[in-house]
Amino acid sequence: MGVDERRGAVLRAIVEEHIQTAAPVSSQAVARASGLSVSSATVRNDMTALERDGYVSQPHTSAGRVPTDRGYRYFVDRFADPSAIEGLGINHQRAVSEFFRGTHNALEELLHETSGLLARITQHAAVVVGPPAESARVRRVDLVPLQQGQVLAIAVLSNGAVERELLDVDPDLSIESILAAERALASLLNDSTLHSPPMPSPTGDAATDALVNAAHVALHRRAEHADPLYVGGASRIAQEQDAFATTRTAATLLELLEQQVVVVSLVRDLLESGVTVSIGAEHSIDELRDCSLVLAPYRIEGEVAGTVGVLGPTRMDYQHALAAVATVSQQLGSLLSK
Amino acid sequence: MGVDERRGAVLRAIVEEHIQTAAPVSSQAVARASGLSVSSATVRNDMTALERDGYVSQPHTSAGRVPTDRGYRYFVDRFADPSAIEGLGINHQRAVSEFFRGTHNALEELLHETSGLLARITQHAAVVVGPPAESARVRRVDLVPLQQGQVLAIAVLSNGAVERELLDVDPDLSIESILAAERALASLLNDSTLHSPPMPSPTGDAATDALVNAAHVALHRRAEHADPLYVGGASRIAQEQDAFATTRTAATLLELLEQQVVVVSLVRDLLESGVTVSIGAEHSIDELRDCSLVLAPYRIEGEVAGTVGVLGPTRMDYQHALAAVATVSQQLGSLLSK
DNA sequence: TACTAGCAGTCGAGTCTACCGACTGCTAAT
DNA sequence: ATTAGCAGTCGGTAGACTCGACTGCTAGTA
Missing domain, CATH: 1.10.10.10 (Winged helix-like DNA-binding domain superfamily/Winged helix DNA-binding domain)
Structure with missing residues (x-):
C-alpha cells in the first residue's frame, strides 16, 4: 500500500x-x-x-x-457513496416506505410532513423546498367575495398547491362584475402557468378589467418569489450542545431558519451548481460556518422540482445523511409523479 | 403604612x-x-x-x-394593570399600528405575521391561535381534479381561510360526476359552517354521492380538529440562556412548539377558564414548568375568535407582555372585524 | 528508505485550597 | 416597631498542583 x-x-x-x-x-x-x-x-x-x-x-x-x-x-x-441507500439501515428504509405509502393531504402538508420525516431519521434539522409554482399549470381560478370590498383570489395548481391573495376592491363592485372577472381570469389562466407575466385583456367593462388585472398581478407576484421552505426538527439544533457551542449560534441559526429567505436562496444556489454536500465555510453565509448541508433534488416526471436537505453540524454522519436524502427525495418524487 | x-x-x-x-x-x-x-x-x-x-x-x-x-x-x-396599554411605549405602539395598517394577505399569513410581530416587540416566543373554522361560513366549495384518481376538495371560508383535502377517487370517475358533486356540495355547504356533521344527500348518482360524502367528511374532519397554531420567534427560546439553564429544556420546549397540539389545547383550556396569565407550574405541562404564558383573546365582531399569547420565562416583564398582547389582540380583532 | 519504539515535553482538565465579598439572621439598643 | 451592628454562611474566583492524554523527535531496526 x-x-x-x-x-x-x-x-x-x-x-x-x-x-x-x-x-x-x-x-x-x-x-x-x-x-x-x-x-x-x-x-x-x-x-x-x-x-x-x-x-x-x-x-x-x-x-x-x-x-x-x-x-x-x-x-x-x-x-461517501451517494448511491449507497443501504447506508440507511432497514428500519429507516421501512419508515420511509411506510410514510410514503400512507395517505397524505395537499402538497403543502405533504412537504411539511416530509421535512419532519427526514428530521426524525437523521436526527438533524431538515428542510424541504417545494416545487416552484412556476412550472405548475393552473387548474382553477376563483374570486371569492369575503366581505364588502374584499375579494380572495385563489389559484389551484396542478401539483395540488393553492395560491391565494387577498384583494381590496371597490366596495360597490357588483357581484356580476366579480363573476365576469372570474370567467375572464379562468380563460386567461387555465392550463397556463402563473409564471407568465400579466397581460391586459380587455373585457369591455372597466371595473372587471381592473379586478382581473389586480388578481393576475397578485397571483403572478406570489408565484414569482414564493417557493416556500418547510423546516422540520428545528429543535434538534438546540440539542446539538457540543457542536454549536455557544447558545448564541444556535439561536441565530434558528432565526435564520425562521426567516426562510436566506436558506431558500442558498439551497437553490448550491443545487444549481450541482453541489449536494456543502461543508462549513464552503457556503458563504457566516451563520452557517459550523454547519453542513446535505441536499438531494427530487424530480417530478423527470424534471427537477425541489430539494430535500439535512442541516447539521459539520461533524455529521454524511453517509447516513446522504442515504437519507437520496431515499426520501426519490420516494417523494415518485409519489408526486404518481 | x-x-x-x-x-x-x-x-x-x-x-x-x-x-x-x-x-x-x-x-x-x-x-x-x-x-x-x-x-x-x-x-x-x-x-x-x-x-x-x-x-x-x-x-x-x-x-x-x-x-x-x-x-x-x-x-x-x-x-399589573392589564388595561395599561401605555406600558408598551410609544415606539412599540407605533410599530403595532403600522403593522396593522399595512396590507395583508389571506388569514393564515396575517396570523403568522402577527405572531412574528408579537415576538419582535416582546422579545419572547409568541403564539397565535387562529379562529376555529367551525364558526366561519362556507363561501365556496371546489372539487378540482388534479390527475387521474385525485381530486382536491377546497372550501373557502368567510374569514379568508382556505381548507383543503386531497381525495383519492375512482380513476374512471367522469368529469361530469365531479361537476355534479361540486354542485351538490355547494348547495349543501354554502353559507353553512363546516362544523355541522356530514349528512347523506342523495343526488341519484352513486358515484357522485360517494364523492360528495367523501369531500364533506374530509372537510368536516379538518375543520374539527384543526385550529392551527402560529409560532413566531421560537428562536428567542434558545437565546434565553439564563432562564432555561440547560440546553435540554430549551430543546424540549422547541419540540413542544413544533408539535403544536399540546400548546393549542393548553391555550384553549386556560382561556376557557378565563386565565390570562399562567405562571410556571400553574399549568400542568411539565415541560413548561419554567415558563409563563400571557394570553389575550381577540374578538371578531364581538365573538371570541382566537388567542394571541407570549411564551417566556417566568422571569419576564409581565407589564410589558400584558400591554403587548392587549394591544395586538385588540387591533387584530378590529382588523378582522373590518 | 520505511517503519517503529520509546522518551521528553506540552497542555487541558480536574481537584484542592484559601480567600473575598455578598448576604442573612440575630441581638441589643432606640 | 424599627434600626444598627455583628457574626455566620456560602457561592464564586484565583492560584497551585497533579494527572493523563497527546504529540514530536530521535535513535534504532528491517
Missing part, C-alpha cells in the same frame, strides 16, 4: 472516529481502528503531513486531530 | 428588581429601590415573612431572594 493511500485511510479513520466520538482523535485510536497494521508513530507522521496539507487540525498542542472542512470534503468526495 | 402594605411593596420591589437583573435580590437593593424609607434590616424581617408565606425563596443560605411562582402571581394580580 502506497503512502498516499495510507494517508487517505488515516484521514478516513480520523473522520469516522471523530463523527462518532466528537472528540479529537489520537494517533493511537487511528492505529487501533483503521485496520492498517502500522504503529501509532507511523500514524503520527501521516497526521503531521495531513495537517500540513490542511486536512486536519489540532485544537491545541497536546491534543488529537480534528478534521477541517477540507478534511470532511475529501472524505465525502472519496469515501 | 401598615406592615402588610409594606410587605407588598417589598415583594413588588423584589419582583421588579429580579426581572431586571435576573439575580437574587438583596435586602439592601430593596431598601434602596423600593421607595420605602426603611432600613435593610426591616426589609430583611419582611423578607423572612414573605419567605415563610411562600412568596419568595432563597437559592442558598447567603443569597438574596427570588420570587416564587406564587410571588409572581401576587405581583401580577395586584400590580
Whole structure:
C-alpha cells in the first residue's frame, strides 16, 4: 500500500472516529481502528503531513486531530457513496416506505410532513423546498367575495398547491362584475402557468378589467418569489450542545431558519451548481460556518422540482445523511409523479 | 403604612428588581429601590415573612431572594394593570399600528405575521391561535381534479381561510360526476359552517354521492380538529440562556412548539377558564414548568375568535407582555372585524 | 528508505485550597 | 416597631498542583 493511500485511510479513520466520538482523535485510536497494521508513530507522521496539507487540525498542542472542512470534503468526495441507500439501515428504509405509502393531504402538508420525516431519521434539522409554482399549470381560478370590498383570489395548481391573495376592491363592485372577472381570469389562466407575466385583456367593462388585472398581478407576484421552505426538527439544533457551542449560534441559526429567505436562496444556489454536500465555510453565509448541508433534488416526471436537505453540524454522519436524502427525495418524487 | 402594605411593596420591589437583573435580590437593593424609607434590616424581617408565606425563596443560605411562582402571581394580580396599554411605549405602539395598517394577505399569513410581530416587540416566543373554522361560513366549495384518481376538495371560508383535502377517487370517475358533486356540495355547504356533521344527500348518482360524502367528511374532519397554531420567534427560546439553564429544556420546549397540539389545547383550556396569565407550574405541562404564558383573546365582531399569547420565562416583564398582547389582540380583532 | 519504539515535553482538565465579598439572621439598643 | 451592628454562611474566583492524554523527535531496526 502506497503512502498516499495510507494517508487517505488515516484521514478516513480520523473522520469516522471523530463523527462518532466528537472528540479529537489520537494517533493511537487511528492505529487501533483503521485496520492498517502500522504503529501509532507511523500514524503520527501521516497526521503531521495531513495537517500540513490542511486536512486536519489540532485544537491545541497536546491534543488529537480534528478534521477541517477540507478534511470532511475529501472524505465525502472519496469515501461517501451517494448511491449507497443501504447506508440507511432497514428500519429507516421501512419508515420511509411506510410514510410514503400512507395517505397524505395537499402538497403543502405533504412537504411539511416530509421535512419532519427526514428530521426524525437523521436526527438533524431538515428542510424541504417545494416545487416552484412556476412550472405548475393552473387548474382553477376563483374570486371569492369575503366581505364588502374584499375579494380572495385563489389559484389551484396542478401539483395540488393553492395560491391565494387577498384583494381590496371597490366596495360597490357588483357581484356580476366579480363573476365576469372570474370567467375572464379562468380563460386567461387555465392550463397556463402563473409564471407568465400579466397581460391586459380587455373585457369591455372597466371595473372587471381592473379586478382581473389586480388578481393576475397578485397571483403572478406570489408565484414569482414564493417557493416556500418547510423546516422540520428545528429543535434538534438546540440539542446539538457540543457542536454549536455557544447558545448564541444556535439561536441565530434558528432565526435564520425562521426567516426562510436566506436558506431558500442558498439551497437553490448550491443545487444549481450541482453541489449536494456543502461543508462549513464552503457556503458563504457566516451563520452557517459550523454547519453542513446535505441536499438531494427530487424530480417530478423527470424534471427537477425541489430539494430535500439535512442541516447539521459539520461533524455529521454524511453517509447516513446522504442515504437519507437520496431515499426520501426519490420516494417523494415518485409519489408526486404518481 | 401598615406592615402588610409594606410587605407588598417589598415583594413588588423584589419582583421588579429580579426581572431586571435576573439575580437574587438583596435586602439592601430593596431598601434602596423600593421607595420605602426603611432600613435593610426591616426589609430583611419582611423578607423572612414573605419567605415563610411562600412568596419568595432563597437559592442558598447567603443569597438574596427570588420570587416564587406564587410571588409572581401576587405581583401580577395586584400590580399589573392589564388595561395599561401605555406600558408598551410609544415606539412599540407605533410599530403595532403600522403593522396593522399595512396590507395583508389571506388569514393564515396575517396570523403568522402577527405572531412574528408579537415576538419582535416582546422579545419572547409568541403564539397565535387562529379562529376555529367551525364558526366561519362556507363561501365556496371546489372539487378540482388534479390527475387521474385525485381530486382536491377546497372550501373557502368567510374569514379568508382556505381548507383543503386531497381525495383519492375512482380513476374512471367522469368529469361530469365531479361537476355534479361540486354542485351538490355547494348547495349543501354554502353559507353553512363546516362544523355541522356530514349528512347523506342523495343526488341519484352513486358515484357522485360517494364523492360528495367523501369531500364533506374530509372537510368536516379538518375543520374539527384543526385550529392551527402560529409560532413566531421560537428562536428567542434558545437565546434565553439564563432562564432555561440547560440546553435540554430549551430543546424540549422547541419540540413542544413544533408539535403544536399540546400548546393549542393548553391555550384553549386556560382561556376557557378565563386565565390570562399562567405562571410556571400553574399549568400542568411539565415541560413548561419554567415558563409563563400571557394570553389575550381577540374578538371578531364581538365573538371570541382566537388567542394571541407570549411564551417566556417566568422571569419576564409581565407589564410589558400584558400591554403587548392587549394591544395586538385588540387591533387584530378590529382588523378582522373590518 | 520505511517503519517503529520509546522518551521528553506540552497542555487541558480536574481537584484542592484559601480567600473575598455578598448576604442573612440575630441581638441589643432606640 | 424599627434600626444598627455583628457574626455566620456560602457561592464564586484565583492560584497551585497533579494527572493523563497527546504529540514530536530521535535513535534504532528491517
